[in-house]
Amino acid sequence: MATRTDPKKDVVIIGLGWTGAIMGMELANEGLDILALERGDDRSTVPDFQYPNIFDELKYAVRYDLMQKPVNSTLTVRHNTQETALPYRHLGSFLPGDGVGGAGVHWNGQNWRPQAVEYRLRSYVEETFGADIIPEDMQLQDWGVTAEELEPHLTKFESVAGIAGKAGNINGEIQEGGNPFEAPRSVEYPMPPLKNTWDSELFADAARKMGYHPFPRPSANASIQYVNDYGMQLGPCNYCGFCERFGCNNYSKSSPQVCILDALKRKPNFSYKAKCEVLKIEKAADGKTATGVTYFDDNTGEEVFQPADLVLVCAYSLHNVHLLLLSEIGQPYDPDTGEGVVGRNYSYQMTGGTSLWFKDKVFNPFVGTGSGGMTIDDFSMSQIDFGKEGFIGGSYITCGHTGGRPIQQMALPPGTPAWGAGWKEAVGEWYGHNLSIGSHGSNMAYRDTCLDLDPTYKDRHGRPLMRMTFNWKDNDIKMTQFMKARIEEIAESMNPDAMASGYKGDGAQYDVRPYQSTHNVGGAIMGTDPKTSAINRYLQSWDCHNVWVMGASAFPQNIQYNPTGAVGGLAYWALEALRKDYLPNPRPLM
Amino acid sequence: MREMPGRPSRRGFLKGTAAGVAIASLAGSANAQAPQKEPPPPLDQYERVYFNEAEWAFVMAACDRLIPSGGNGPGAIDCRVPVFIDRQLAGNFGTAADWYMQGPFDPAANPTLGFQSPLTPAEIYRQAIPVFQDWCKTNHGDSFENLEAATQDAALTSLQKGEVGLAPELRDFFQFLLANTKEGYFADPGYGGNHDMQAWVYIGFPGARGAFTSWPGRENAKYPLGPVSISGERA
Numbered sequence: 001m002a003t004r005t006d007p008k009k010d011v012v013i014i015g016l017g018w019t020g021a022i023m024g025m026e027l028a029n030e031g032l033d034i035l036a037l038e039r040g041d042d043r044s045t046v047p048d049f050q051y052p053n054i055f056d057e058l059k060y061a062v063r064y065d066l067m068q069k070p071v072n073s074t075l076t077v078r079h080n081t082q083e084t085a086l087p088y089r090h091l092g093s094f095l096p097g098d099g100v101g102g103a104g105v106h107w108n109g110q111n112w113r114p115q116a117v118e119y120r121l122r123s124y125v126e127e128t129f130g131a132d133i134i135p136e137d138m139q140l141q142d143w144g145v146t147a148e149e150l151e152p153h154l155t156k157f158e159s160v161a162g163i164a165g166k167a168g169n170i171n172g173e174i175q176e177g178g179n180p181f182e183a184p185r186s187v188e189y190p191m192p193p194l195k196n197t198w199d200s201e202l203f204a205d206a207a208r209k210m211g212y213h214p215f216p217r218p219s220a221n222a223s224i225q226y227v228n229d230y231g232m233q234l235g236p237c238n239y240c241g242f243c244e245r246f247g248c249n250n251y252s253k254s255s256p257q258v259c260i261l262d263a264l265k266r267k268p269n270f271s272y273k274a275k276c277e278v279l280k281i282e283k284a285a286d287g288k289t290a291t292g293v294t295y296f297d298d299n300t301g302e303e304v305f306q307p308a309d310l311v312l313v314c315a316y317s318l319h320n321v322h323l324l325l326l327s328e329i330g331q332p333y334d335p336d337t338g339e340g341v342v343g344r345n346y347s348y349q350m351t352g353g354t355s356l357w358f359k360d361k362v363f364n365p366f367v368g369t370g371s372g373g374m375t376i377d378d379f380s381m382s383q384i385d386f387g388k389e390g391f392i393g394g395s396y397i398t399c400g401h402t403g404g405r406p407i408q409q410m411a412l413p414p415g416t417p418a419w420g421a422g423w424k425e426a427v428g429e430w431y432g433h434n435l436s437i438g439s440h441g442s443n444m445a446y447r448d449t450c451l452d453l454d455p456t457y458k459d460r461h462g463r464p465l466m467r468m469t470f471n472w473k474d475n476d477i478k479m480t481q482f483m484k485a486r487i488e489e490i491a492e493s494m495n496p497d498a499m500a501s502g503y504k505g506d507g508a509q510y511d512v513r514p515y516q517s518t519h520n521v522g523g524a525i526m527g528t529d530p531k532t533s534a535i536n537r538y539l540q541s542w543d544c545h546n547v548w549v550m551g552a553s554a555f556p557q558n559i560q561y562n563p564t565g566a567v568g569g570l571a572y573w574a575l576e577a578l579r580k581d582y583l584p585n586p587r588p589l590m
Numbered sequence: 591m592r593e594m595p596g597r598p599s600r601r602g603f604l605k606g607t608a609a610g611v612a613i614a615s616l617a618g619s620a621n622a623q624a625p626q627k628e629p630p631p632p633l634d635q636y637e638r639v640y641f642n643e644a645e646w647a648f649v650m651a652a653c654d655r656l657i658p659s660g661g662n663g664p665g666a667i668d669c670r671v672p673v674f675i676d677r678q679l680a681g682n683f684g685t686a687a688d689w690y691m692q693g694p695f696d697p698a699a700n701p702t703l704g705f706q707s708p709l710t711p712a713e714i715y716r717q718a719i720p721v722f723q724d725w726c727k728t729n730h731g732d733s734f735e736n737l738e739a740a741t742q743d744a745a746l747t748s749l750q751k752g753e754v755g756l757a758p759e760l761r762d763f764f765q766f767l768l769a770n771t772k773e774g775y776f777a778d779p780g781y782g783g784n785h786d787m788q789a790w791v792y793i794g795f796p797g798a799r800g801a802f803t804s805w806p807g808r809e810n811a812k813y814p815l816g817p818v819s820i821s822g823e824r825a
Contacts, residue, residue: 052820055798058777063683070690077703086696086703090689195806238801249800364813366795367802406776406795418750419656419768420743428663431793457692511702 002294002305009035012293012308014278014323015315017102018564019550019571021256021264022160023312025230026575028270030583035306036270037295039277039315040068040098043105045257049247057405061245066106068096068316073277075318076454077512079471081335087457087465093511094348094518095245096316100274101256103316103518104564108244108370108402109220109253111163112561113154113569116147116183117382118442121392121557129387135475137447139345140392141556144528144537147183150569153576155186157568158218161254162226162234165189165218179215181377194223194237194372196400199363199435203399204374206494212376217398218565219371220254230263241403243370253370275299279461281311281327281547289546290329296461309586310546310578313524317553321346321451321523322466330524330534330543335448335469341534341542342524343452345445346468347558348510349519350393350476352503353438354487356496357413363432365404373400379486381442381560391478394560395441397487404432411436413498437491439483439503440517442560443476451523471510480504519563521555526570528590536590538577539570545588548574627823630785636673639680640712648719649675649767651735655742656771664788666771674774674783675767684712697759707759711766718756718763725754778820787825790817 011027013020013036020036028034043049043066059065068074068091076085097103117124122140125133134140167188168178175188193216196204204214221243222234237252251258264270275298282291282305292307313320324330324342333344377383381394403409406427411434416426454467484503491499527533530542539554541547550571552563559566581589630636638646649672659665666672678684695708707714725748726734730741737745748754749764756763774783776790778798784790790797797817805813816825 051800052798052818052822055800056778056820058773058781062773062777064688069688071688074690079700079702084696086699086706087690087692089691089705090686092704197806198809201807236803238803239806240800240802242800360810362810362812364802364805364808364811366799367805367813369806372806404795406790406793407773410776419746419771421658421661424657424663424665425661428792431795456694509700509702512704513702 002303004302005305005307008292008307008309009033010308011035011310011312012037012306013312013314014293015039015102015313015319016100016256016272017097017314017316018104018256018568020102020312020314021260022157022568022571023314023550023575024270025260025264026579028264028267030579031269034270035308036272037276037278037293037306038100038272038274039073040100040274042274043100043247043257045247045249045251049249051249054246054249055240055242057407061405061408064091064095064245066097066099066245066247067091068098071460073098073319073459075322075466075468076457077468077470079469079509081448081469085454085467085469088512092513093516094520095515096318096518098316100261100272101247104255105247105257106245107220107564110371110562111158111161111218111220111254111565113183113565114147114559114561115181115380115382118559119143119146119150125386125392133387134392138392138475139445139447141345141525141527141532143556144526144533145573150573151184151186153572154565154569156572157565159190160228160230160259161220161568162191162222162228162259163189163218163220163254164191164194164223166193166216168215177215179375179377180213181380181382189218191223191226194219194221194369195239196372196374197363197368200372200374200400202435202494203437203490206490207374207376210490210493212378214374214376217371217373217375217400219369220564221369221371222252222254228259230260232259232263234258237369239367239369239372241366241368241401241405243368243402273297277461278323279303279326279463281313281323281329283327283329283544288544290544310548313547313549314551317520317523317551318451318466320549320551320553324524324534324549325451325453325466326463329541329547332452333450335450338447341530341532343450344532344534345522345525345556346449346451346470346520347443347445347522347555348470349517349558350395350441350443350480350504351439351517352480352484352501353436354484354491354499354501355411355434355436356491356494357430357434357498359433359497361433363401363435365401365409365432365434368401368403370402373398379483389478389482391475391482392444393442393476393479395439395479395483396560397437397439397483397490399435399437401435406431414500437487439480439487440560440562441479441483443558444473445522445557446473472504472508477504477506477508519552519558521552521558521563524549524553525556526554527556538589539574540577540582540589542588546586548578550574630670633667633670633672638676640676640684641679645715645719646672646676647735648723648733651742652746652767653771655739655746656768657775663792666775668785669775669783669788670785671771671774671783674777674781675770677782678770678773679712679715684710686710695759697757697761705762707762709759714760714763714766718760721756721760722749722754779823780820787817787819787823791825
């Protein structure tokens with residue numbers, strides 16, 4: 001029970017990462033009185049990411065200093081609905097952020113837009129290949145929005161974040177040097193691409209010779225100095241090699257801190273509190289609206305009720321779903337009956353890669369940035385004949401050093417011993433002689449890949465942990481094996497001295513130990529049918545119209561790209577509906 | 591600490607440390623400008639914060655096989671890796687301070703579900719070392735630190751393969767030991783290992799330099815500067 005009730009706010013925002021900062025900024029500009037609640041620590045570039053302390057691989061990359069602490073919040077995992085789920089006791093496979101800035105602090109900055117077909121994947125597959133090719137338990141769904149509708153909002157996010165890249169398709173006209181397979185864009189990227197590292201140039205040359213279309217990765221690492229829509233300044237990246245898992249000391253990697261927060265904090269009608277974890281969204285007696293949130297204030301040890309007219313759920317995707325389940329907003333999904341919507345269609349990301357070693361090439365791998373590098377999209381969703389290949393999905397294929405940090409980024413040729421004299425010899429011989437070509441691909445949602453409340457394990461507040469049920473499926477393994485064959489052709493054409501591939505194969509089980517990606521999506525998915533989606537096409541809860549849920553929890557299945565670009569675009573799309581349609585007349589918009 | 595037959599002697603550790611300093615001095619003139627640093631105590635005089643004497647003898651010997659001295663590059667002992675591990679086990683890592691450690695526990699669960707032991711890493715070291723030492727005595731006739739190098743390697747291989755009869759709640763012991771050894775080798779020297787940044791010098795990692803603006807895209811051009819640490823030391 002709350003020990004205190006605070007004065008009502010117009011808006012309460014749960015989580016101060018990318019979407020919380022965007023919603024805060026735009027709604028503060030509307031004159032609303034806003035409070036954001038962030039369960040983690042307060043964080044700013046200085047002192048939290050400053051030179052030289054941030055250049056600490058052990059503290060940040062290995063011990064996860066900027067990430068969520070499982071002692072405070074975690075979930076349980078099982079492979080299928082028959083297994084007993086066990087807690088994700090320390091981080092490995094995915095690294096949710098907490099703290100001000102959220103996962104927008106420690107991301108690499110690979111900022112993509114989904115392909116046009118990905119927003120309407122079920123329709124595309126049915127129209128193009130026939131419904132028969134969809135496996136029975138694959139719950140393919142459309143998003144309820146189109147690439148055309150989202151385009152201005154994706155552009156707005158890219159303008160705020162300051163993305164470096166080269167457009168491939170401006171209003172239908174293919175641009176030399178960009179991605180010819182991207183959905184039409186209205187404008188060029190705000191910044192030119194980053195400088196390439198040599199390894200990615202070698203990859204691009206090899207790909208070009210095979211008839212593919214290499215282009216620079218769209219990057220949230222600034223290539224030039226830049227001032228964004230909110231007057232925030234970014235400085236050009238200096239390729240320090242400490243990007244993913246680190247905050248940027250150089251004001252170069254786009255983050256809520258660098259792009260929004262210092263401007264937002266100046267607004268008198270916006271405030272935020274760190275170390276305040278929302279325990280529950282409270283509902284009105286009729287269950288049709290939320291009255292506010294109850295949160296635990298770690299600063300004072302108090303439970304507080306914060307009334308608000310509008311509740312914006314802007315936490316990490318998994319926590320959005322957890323909070324909806326705990327708050328009983330929307331019917332929980334039941335994988336046995338297929339009924340219910342909250343927790344439905346969890347999906348992950350299918351990645352794989354081939355490493356190459358060259359005795360006579362020196363790459364200086366510590367010269368890197370989180371998202372420089374070159375990509376081909378020739379095997380993307382829109383380019384694959386699903387009927388012929390026997391799977392639904394696609395990948396981008398990419399190469400570029402993000403850093404050469406020796407504890408975690410020491411790739412050694414196959415056959416190297418894990419320890420002893422042979423290992424020591426190998427680290428001296430091969431460090432800096434390696435490049436890696438990666439496949440970053442889609443992952444479909446299935447009837448049994450879902451999120452619900454765990455019957456056994458509790459968090460530090462006594463609330464049930466969320467339970468994830470997930471395993472790899474044949475469709476997605478076929479997809480990644482297809483990419484393996486394509487990548488190995490490119491790799492072999494580069495004549496390495498040694499080569500090793502790592503892709504999921506037949507019978508692969510989801511393993512929570514090795515890092516794979518933090519692209520956990522779904523569970524509070526968007527759509528146009530309240531029977532199969534938790535939120536409508538504007539990201540508004542079907543059940544409580546004053547609860548809006550941002551983030552990748554909205555994706556009905558995973559795209560083949562990193563999610564942040566779409567997450568940012570969806571936030572601006574939702575804002576337009578909120579501003580123009582909802583605030584003047586609060587009600588269910590669909 | 592007593593001498594280990596067939597192993598680098600205490601004198602050897604001292605020599606290793608001195609050699610490390612000498613290598614660092616040769617790497618650049620920068621050291622000449624830096625204030626003279628007090629050399630750390632020899633490893634047998636190091637004041638441990640977690641390990642007891644028997645554990646320390648094992649960890650010293652095990653690290654010395656996981657990353658041996660001799661050949662190219664420094665070994666774990668030259669880099670003072672055991673100091674790193676001792677400090678890590680006394681800190682947040684050793685106590686699993688950030689991990690979810692509420693029961694019920696199923697330590698024998700499918701390994702793909704991750705760490706499921708009720709014991710912290712520090713407790714796992716403490717309970718696993720005597721089990722492994724007993725196994726070494728039974729199978730090889732002596733404590734690990736007293737075995738010949740080749741026998742030690744064989745014993746560590748058995749440990750790595752799960753052949754020494756560790757209970758499920760101790761099954762991650764070797765993985766922790768190996769990972770912590772490599773961490774201590776390559777982490778910033780502020781954590782007690784990577785002494786004088788020898789491991790960084792060896793592979794050519796420049797540490798916390800943090801700015802390479804003119805370097806992307808250069809072909810086959812080796813970066814010329816030696817490493818710096820977070821505290822500003824250069825090697």
